[in-house]
Amino acid sequence: MAAPPHIGWIKDTGERRQTACGQEIQIWELDPVDDQAVLSAWAAHFRHHYCADADLPALVDGTGKSKAEFLNTILFPDAKVAPGPSLRSGDFGEILVADFIEFILGYWCPRELRYQDRWNRQDSTKGCDIVGFKYANNQGESANDELYVFESKSGLSATKSNRLQDAVTDSMKDHLREAMTLNAMKQRLLVRGETAQVEAVQRFQNEAERPFRRINGAAAVLDINVFATTKLEETDATGHKNAANLRLLVIKGPSLMQLVQALYERAANEA
Template sequence: MLSPQDDAEILSNWARHFREHYIDDADLSFMAGGTGLSHADYLRTTLLPDAKVAPGPSLRSGDFGEIIVADFIEYFLGYWCPRELRYQDRWNRNDSTKGCDVIGFKFANEDNPDPSDELFIFETKSGMSATASHRLQNAVDDSIKDRLREGMSLNAIKRRFFDRGEIGDARKVERFQNQADRPFRRINGAAAILDDAVFDEIDLAATDGAAHFNHANLRLLVIRGPSLMKLVHALYERAADEA
C-alpha cells in the first residue's frame, strides 16, 4: 500500500529522487545554461515527460511505476539496481526507453562469480485510470518477452557504464552476460502499480503465469494507493519547481 505522508520535507526529497533519474542536480546548471530557460522550465520542456500532451502523462505513470519497483527491490530486497542511466540517456522526453523495465543484481561474493548470484528482471505496468485493463496479467505476459530483451538490456547498461569510464560497474554487469560459463540464478518479476479504483476492479487471483518460461522463479508484486496519478503529477511538478 502506497500512502505518502503530507510532509513537505519528505515530498521534496522524493521529488529530488525522481528528478535525479533524469539529470544529476550537479549537472543541471550547465545543461540549462545557454538555453535561456530557468531550471524548472528546462526540466519541463526538455527532460521530464509532458504533463498534458500524449503520451507524456502515460509515460509519467510508467516511469513512476518503474522507479517505485526499482526502489522496492533495491531498498527492501537488497539488489543493486542501476536505473538512472535508463532515463538520463533519452533523446526524446516523451518516448519510453526500450528494453527490460527494471533490472537488479545481487552478489554472494563481490570479488568472484558465484552460482547463487541473482539477476532479477521486472516487467512493470501502471494502471491509474478507470479504463486500465488487468495490468498484473499484462505484466506477466510482457515479462515473457524479457527472455529476448535481457541480453540487449544488459549490453546497454554495460555500454553506458563503459562510456562513462565506470569500468568496475561495467564488469559487475558483465558477470551476468554468459550464464553457461558463469552460472547464476535468474528471477523474473511482474508488477502492477494501481490506483485503488483500478485495484478494486481487478481479479488478481485470476492472474496466470503458467506460460512463463521462468514460472518457477516468477515473482508477482502489486503496489496500490489512492489518487496515484494526482501524486505522480505533484511529484513531477515539485521536481521541476524545486530544481
C-alpha cells in the same frame, strides 16, 4: 546509496492472492502522508533519474530557460499532451518498483541510465524495465548470484485492463530482451567510465560459463480504485519460461496520478 525517506511509506499489507496458474501475488501498499521534507526528498530522488543536479546548470545553459522550464519542456514527459501523462505514470511505476527492489529487497539496481539517456521525452525507453543484481558473498562469483529482471505496469486511472497480466505478458518476452538490455547498460557505464559497474554487469552476460540464478518479476502499481476492480486472480503466467522463479507484485495506493503530477511539479520547481 542510503534509502530515501519515502521508502518508509511502502509497506507489506500481508495480503496474498493466487493467480489462475497457482502463482502467489504479494500485495504491498504505498501510503504517502503530508510530510513536506519527505516529499521534497522524493522529488529530488525522482529528478535524479532524469539528470544529475550537478549537470543541470550546464544542460540549461544556452537554452534561455529556467531550470524548471528546461525540466518541464525538455526532459520530463509532458504533463498534459499525450502520451506524456501515461509516460509519467509508467516512469513513476518503474521507479517505484526499482526502489522496492533496491531498498527493500537489497539488489543493486542501476536504473538512472534508463531515463538519462532518453533522447525523446515523449517516448518510452526500450528493453527490460528494471534490472537488479545481487551477489551471494564478497568472496567472488557464485552460482547463487542473482539477476532480477522485472516488468512494471501502472494503472493510475480507470482501465479495463488487468495491468498485472500486462506485466506478466511483457515479462514473457524478457528472455529475448535481456542480452540487449545488459549490453545497453554496459555501454552506458563504459561511456561514464564506471569500470567497476561495467564488470558487475558483465558478470551476468554469459550464463553458460558463469552460472547464476535468474529471477523474473512482474509488478502492477495501481490506484486503489483500479485495484478494487482488477481481477488479479485471473492473471495467468502459463508458458512463462521462468515460471519457477517468477515473482508477482502489486503496489496499491490512493490518488496516485495526483501524486505523480505533484512529484514532477516539485521536482522541477525545487531544482
